[in-house]
Amino acid sequence: MKEEVLSSSTIWVCSACYTCATRCPRDVSFTTLMMSLRNKAIRENLVKNGAKSKFHKYFFEVVNKYGRLHEPELLVKLLDKTDFNSLRHNASLGLRLFRKGKLQIRAPKIEQTSWLCNILEKTNEKGSQ
């Protein structure tokens, strides 16, 4: 059962909108539960479709590098470079954003980036690499 749950795709399609948690008459926070299951699935290496968990991994990597999110870098990391249709589709969105001045090419960076390694070490969550 455990493996079935942790390798299911259900836990990755939850958008974390908190509607079910808000409506539950027994106050069960399914949303928090989904987040915990994702974390457990990553730690126990039971994610069936690696692409789903890559978002979390890359998001973390970008933030841990700059202290802030650099959206273009995250999106490029996530691109499937072998899928031509997806490349074309994303290029069209990228161009739309560029035309509207919505693409920040240079990565933003906090001054105290050294602190990021510090908290990573202090909060080191075993096996979640």
Place this chain on the structure above:
Amino acid sequence: MKYAFYPRCSVQSTAKEYEDSAKAISKVLDIELVEIPDWNCCGAIDAVYSFKPLYSIALAARNLALAEKMQMDVVTLCSACYFTLSRTNKILKEDSGTKSKVDEALGSAGFNYNGGVRVRHFADVLLSDTGLQKIKEKVKVQLTNLNVASYYGCFLVRPPDICNFDDPEHPTRLDELVETLGASKVDYYGKTRCCGASLGITDEKIMLKMSKDILLSAKNAGANCMATACPLCHFNLDARQKDIESRFNVKINLSVLHFTQLIGLAFGIEPKQLGLHRNCVSPRKSLPLTAGSVA
């Protein structure tokens, strides 16, 4: 009034017009937004949290520690940051085990957070502190031609023990604001439904369907404009609207404004200053404003 301003990463890139318009109307309303020096990413709703929960809480807590030194309420334009920072406050208050680990992580860089910071959404500051009366006094252009569908989405109102801007099922505060500006409010079923959030990156077809349903329910209820209070919701409803149209073969062409842009228009502020030229669904072509009022 002075506030510790937490800008959010995307507010300085994909949603630059949100920050510009918020600053423009703040000037008119004597609100001072003092940017938190060297603020960092809040960790996002679940992006970092699902991967490294403790690290994610420590990230958010650093911002709160920085703001605590300023002795002001934290104000953010982003509903997701409003949630993430508020959740951190709640966790640190209720979970002493997590708090001691986060304290240690903060302390290693000379930070200290005592839990004394109140986190607020900019919409709450406008409605609770400034008040509709003062906003009404500053209105120069009545937006009478606009039927506005206010979009609350998730994190303005959910989960209610963390985000309590308004009633979680039937919020009305943004609608009251819309009426104060001379526009008509539109009631529609999508007002608190999720736009799909970051599924836009990981599972695009689901997000496109979710946002399509919201846009169409607003349009079918008679809206000729939507107002959002979150940069991510705005991105999905505005910047991705073209993708929604081509995927589902529908014509929507519904202008989606940040609620701060709508207030700015009513205050008679130049459209360029409000960043209207950055909205992907062109307000110039789709908004029925009097000629010349939108660049």
